[in-house]
Amino acid sequence: MLEEFSVELTAGGGVFAVLVIWLVFRLFFRKSSAQAQIEQVLTPYKLDELKNIILPDGLGGLLEIESVFLLEQGVLILREYPISGHLYGADKIEQWTQIVDGRSYKFTNPLHHLEHSRQTIRSLIPKMPVFCHVVFTAESNFPKGKPASVSVLTSFEQDMQRLFNSPKLPAESREKMWNVIKQNICNDVQSLIRE
Numbered sequence: 001m002l003e004e005f006s007v008e009l010t011a012g013g014g015v016f017a018v019l020v021i022w023l024v025f026r027l028f029f030r031k032s033s034a035q036a037q038i039e040q041v042l043t044p045y046k047l048d049e050l051k052n053i054i055l056p057d058g059l060g061g062l063l064e065i066e067s068v069f070l071l072e073q074g075v076l077i078l079r080e081y082p083i084s085g086h087l088y089g090a091d092k093i094e095q096w097t098q099i100v101d102g103r104s105y106k107f108t109n110p111l112h113h114l115e116h117s118r119q120t121i122r123s124l125i126p127k128m129p130v131f132c133h134v135v136f137t138a139e140s141n142f143p144k145g146k147p148a149s150v151s152v153l154t155s156f157e158q159d160m161q162r163l164f165n166s167p168k169l170p171a172e173s174r175e176k177m178w179n180v181i182k183q184n185i186c187n188d189v190q191s192l193i194r195e
Contacts (some may be wrong), residue, residue, distance in 0.1 A: 034137035058123030072168040074129030084138035
């Protein structure tokens with residue numbers, strides 16, 4: 001009886017271990033469906049990308065930027081928000097509203113952070129076109145309309161076409177300006193904070 005119980009525990013432990021490994025793989029090694037969709041839209045157009053970078057903001061501080069892409073048309077700053085539900089917001093409104101299951105929640109206008117990011121990049125490369133875009137990656141919609149630089153996942157590809165159809169920059173100047181951004185990335189933030 002004890003031997004049967006230990007065999008069952010061992011088999012159960014094996015199944016549990018396989019389940020844990022599978023979950024870890026899904027969490028850390030596979031891109032989410034939303035990230036994969038965004039990647040699919042951007043891949044034909046992006047020349048390079050930087051993720052989770054910290055740059056001097058031009059005012060004596062530092063600013064973290066989630067994703068920056070080099071395109072033939074300029075630089076694209078992209079920010080993803082996993083917010084679902086009915087969303088209400090506009091360019092100049094401080095607080096946006098999310099309605100889920102009949103409950104209302106406020107959140108800070110994500111375009112403000114993007115504008116700070118744009119100003120940071122422009123302080124480094126004033127002549128480079130800098131585009132900003134927010135993508136809401138969870139199941140969401142804007143019943144009363146959305147700002148031009150905002151997408152839900154289902155409209156992202158269509159919304160980006162205007163940018164992709166913009167005039168292209170000469171390769172040499174584009175690369176030169178991109179290198180300025182890369183040279184200004186703060187790698188040792190801890191030492192900067194201590195100073």
